Amino acid sequence: xxxxxxxxxxxxxxxxxxxxxxxxxxxxxxxxxxxxxxxxxxxxxxxxxxxxxxxxxxxxxxxxxxxxxxxxxxxxxxxxxxxxxxxxxxxxxxxxxxxxxxxxxxxxxxxxxxxxxxxxxxxxxxxxxxxxxxxxxxxxxxxxxxxxxxxxxxxxxxxxxxxxxxxxxxxxxxxxxxxxxxxxxxxxxxxxxxxxxxxxxxxxxxxxxxx
Amino acid sequence: xxxxxxxxxxxxxxxxxxxxxxxxxxxxxxxxxxxxxxxxxxxxxxxxxxxxxxxxxxxxxxxxxxxxxxxxxxxxxxxxxxxxxxxxxxxxxxxxxxxxxxxxxxxxxxxxxxxxxxxxxxxxxxxxxxxxxxxxxxxxxxxxxxxxxxxxxxxxxxxxxxxxxxxxxxxxxxxxxxxxxxxxxxxxxxxxxxxxxxxxxxxxxxxxxxx
DNA sequence: GCCTGTGAAGCTATTCACAGCT
DNA sequence: AGCTGTGAATAGCTTCACAGGC
Numbered sequence: 127x128x129x130x131x132x133x134x135x136x137x138x139x140x141x142x143x144x145x146x147x148x149x150x151x152x153x154x155x156x157x158x159x160x161x162x163x164x165x166x167x168x169x170x171x172x173x174x175x176x177x178x179x180x181x182x183x184x185x186x187x188x189x190x191x192x193x194x195x196x197x198x199x200x201x202x203x204x205x206x207x208x209x210x211x212x213x214x215x216x217x218x219x220x221x222x223x224x225x226x227x228x229x230x231x232x233x234x235x236x237x238x239x240x241x242x243x244x245x246x247x248x249x250x251x252x253x254x255x256x257x258x259x260x261x262x263x264x265x266x267x268x269x270x271x272x273x274x275x276x277x278x279x280x281x282x283x284x285x286x287x288x289x290x291x292x293x294x295x296x297x298x299x300x301x302x303x304x305x306x307x308x309x310x311x312x313x314x315x316x317x318x319x320x321x322x323x324x325x326x327x328x329x330x331x332x333x334x335x336x337x
Numbered sequence: 338x339x340x341x342x343x344x345x346x347x348x349x350x351x352x353x354x355x356x357x358x359x360x361x362x363x364x365x366x367x368x369x370x371x372x373x374x375x376x377x378x379x380x381x382x383x384x385x386x387x388x389x390x391x392x393x394x395x396x397x398x399x400x401x402x403x404x405x406x407x408x409x410x411x412x413x414x415x416x417x418x419x420x421x422x423x424x425x426x427x428x429x430x431x432x433x434x435x436x437x438x439x440x441x442x443x444x445x446x447x448x449x450x451x452x453x454x455x456x457x458x459x460x461x462x463x464x465x466x467x468x469x470x471x472x473x474x475x476x477x478x479x480x481x482x483x484x485x486x487x488x489x490x491x492x493x494x495x496x497x498x499x500x501x502x503x504x505x506x507x508x509x510x511x512x513x514x515x516x517x518x519x520x521x522x523x524x525x526x527x528x529x530x531x532x533x534x535x536x537x538x539x540x541x542x543x544x545x546x547x548x
Numbered sequence: 549g550c551c552t553g554t555g556a557a558g559c560t561a562t563t564c565a566c567a568g569c570t
Numbered sequence: 571a572g573c574t575g576t577g578a579a580t581a582g583c584t585t586c587a588c589a590g591g592c
Contacts, residue, residue, distance in 0.1 A: 132583065133536055140535035141516065158551070167516035171585055174553065186551040187592045209538045222433035223530065230514065231531045234538065273541040275534070297541030299533055303441065305352065305378035313540035315533055319434065320442045322510055322526055323486070324351035325344055327420045327445065329524035330484040330508030343561065369573070382563055385575065397573040398570050 135176045139199050141166055142176070146196040158189035205233045212266060212274040212295070214286050216241040216256055219301060220277035224252035238265050242282075259286065266293035273297045280304040346387045350410050352377055353387070357407040369400035416444045423477060423485040423506070425497050427452040427467055430512060431488035435463035449476050453493075470497065477504035484508045491515040 145165045149157065159177075160170040177183075177190070180202045184190035200206055211234050213224055220239070227236055239254035240262055241247060247258045257265060265271075274295045276283055283302035290298065297313040300306055303320050356376045360368065370388075371381040388394075388401070391413045395401035411417055422445050424435055431450070438447055450465035451473055452458060458469045468476060476482075485506045487494055494513035501509065508524040511517055514531050 131539075133540070134583070136536045136539045137529070137532040140532040141514075141529065144514070144531075160551090165516075167518055169585065171554095171587095172583095175584080178553065184552060185592080186553090186590085189551075203535060203539055204542060211534070211538070218433040218436045222429040225429045226530060227534070231534065234534060273534075273538045295541070297537040299537045303352075303355070305376070307378055313537055315537050317528060317530075317533060318348070318352065319437060319528075320355075321348040321351040322528060323422070323438070323442065323445060323484075324414060325347045326508040326510045326524055326526050327422070327484045328342075328347045328414060329344070330506070331415060345561070371573090380563065382565095382576095383561095386562080389575065395574060396570085397568085397575090400573075 131179055135179050136203070138166065138168065138172070138176050139180065139203060142173070143196060143199045143203070143205075146192050146199070149192050150196060154192055156188045156190065157192055159184070162190070208235050209233065209273065210235050210237040210269055210271045212237060212262075212271045212290070213239040213254060213277065214241075214259070214262075214274060214290065215277035215279075215302075216243070216246050216251055216254075217277065217279075221252050223275060223277055223301075224254050228253040237269050237271055240286075259289070262286075262289050263293050266290065266295060271295065273299075275299045275301070276306075277301045342390055346390050347414070349377065349379065349383070349387050350391065350414060353384070354407060354410045354414070354416075357403050357410070360403050361407055365403055367399045367401065368403055370395070373401070420445050420484065421448040421480055421482045422446065423448060423473075423482045423501070424450040424465060424488065425452075425470070425473075425485060425501065426488035426490075426513075427454070427457050427462055427465075428488065428490075432463045434486060434488055434512075435465050439464040448480050448482055451497075470500070473497075473500050474504050477501065477506060482506065484510075486510045486512070487517075488512045 142162060145162065159173040163170040163173045180198060182195055182198045213220055213236055216239055224236055224239060227234055236254045239256045240259045241256050242259045246256050249256055272295060274290050276286060276298060278286055280302050283300065283304050284306055287298060287306045287308060291308060291312055296311065298306065298308065300314060300316050301319065303318045306314060308314055353373060356373065370384040374381040374384045391409060393406055393409045424431055424447055427450055435447055435450060438445055447465045450462070450467045451470045452467050453470045457467050460467055483506060485501045487497060487509055489497055491513050494511065494515050495517055498509060498517045498519060502519060502523055507522065509517065509519070511525060511527050512530065514529045517525060519525055
């Protein structure tokens with residue numbers, strides 16, 4: 127095989143799609159790459175490359191068909207099928223994420239949530255049924271869940287990640303502030319909020335050249 | 338000027354530092370690059386490059402002094418001085434972030450929080466005094482705040498970002514799921530959670546080669 | 549003229565590989 | 571022998587710039 131999709135392209139496609147939906151509702155039928163680029167705050171060349179990656183072609187005279195492109199991105203990302211997600215950790219961050227996903231990312235289904243606190247398990251919190259972590263090996267394969275979000279304290283993150291991978295998870299979005307050691311066939315995205323803030327704080331101090 | 342620090346290096350330094358602190362408490366005095374690398378789940382060469390960037394040198398025989406390195410990173414990141422942060426948006430995510438920072442990132446001070454909901458303003462929530470957004474132009478310059486975290490719905494994110502920049506903010510950590518158009522001298526880090534989840538879900542489906 | 553699609557160039561980030569030190 | 575520091579190589583991502591089409 128030759129062609130790989132750059133991860134950043136996937137993230138941008140997600141954004142393009144949301145922008146296109148807004149235009150669809152307004153009845154706009156066609157957009158040029160520079161118009162999409164402007165809304166997404168990227169360069170027009172970037173937009174064309176990204177669309178090239180999913181094999182979608184526009185017309186030089188009219189640009190891209192909003193309707194067909196939205197559909198094309200949707201099928202590429204797989205959002206026409208239900209994508210089941212597991213959430214592990216129902217602390218402050220976990221609850222906020224659950225609420226966020228339910229209201230803002232309806233294309234994902236938060237199929238199951240897990241926590242080790244018995245005061246939380248067995249209840250529905252933020253729209254998600256919370257199970258004890260011991261139920262992971264049973265529920266994940268039974269539901270065919272392949273994607274998990276970790277919102278855990280650093281102490282238990284690695285252990286839960288191992289449990290998830292053993293149960294068949296192939297992609298983890300990790301909010302715990304520790305690195306995870308995972309097999310190479312599991313996709314990992316780290317969102318260490320402390321490190322992000324450190325980065326921003328650092329460059330807020332440094333003077334930067336404008337563009 | 339010639340040398341620029343790679344943003345990713347800054348994020349990793351934040352991680353190294355936290356790892357070193359744990360070893361300091363255990364009384365370990367020296368570590369080799371491959372030991373730090375193993376804990377951080379990166380390559381030894383990456384660690385040496387990162388430390389080279391801050392001008393810290395180890396010894397081929399003993400490795401890096403945990404104590405001196407921790408200190409060196411701290412001074413480089415500026416964490417010996419108080420770094421004031423403003424948080425804008427006290428919804429579910431904002432509250433979770435505030436709680437998280439107060440307990441897990443004590444080197445940052447959440448100096449002020451802002452929200453436009455009158456039921457929230459004037460109170461202390463998650464350890465932060467919440468002000469109305471109209472107070473931004475007064476408080477930000479008075480406190481000398483240069484860094485802000487945005488946890489807002491997409492509709493108001495751009496407007497609040499503009500207000501913050503006008504008030505002197507030079508770095509924004511954006512959790513709103515929209516791109517922000519900002520002057521080139523303002524550092525921007527986007528943490529669009531929907532896009533992150535989309536990326537992970539996409540690659541959870543695709544088979545990937547191991548390492 | 550102004551657009552798309554895309555080879556080539558340019559940047560940035562990471563890893564290799566080895567000289568030099570102890 | 572096994573480490574660090576680093577030039578050189580590689581990989582990955584973004585932008586340039588232009589051929590080709592309406």
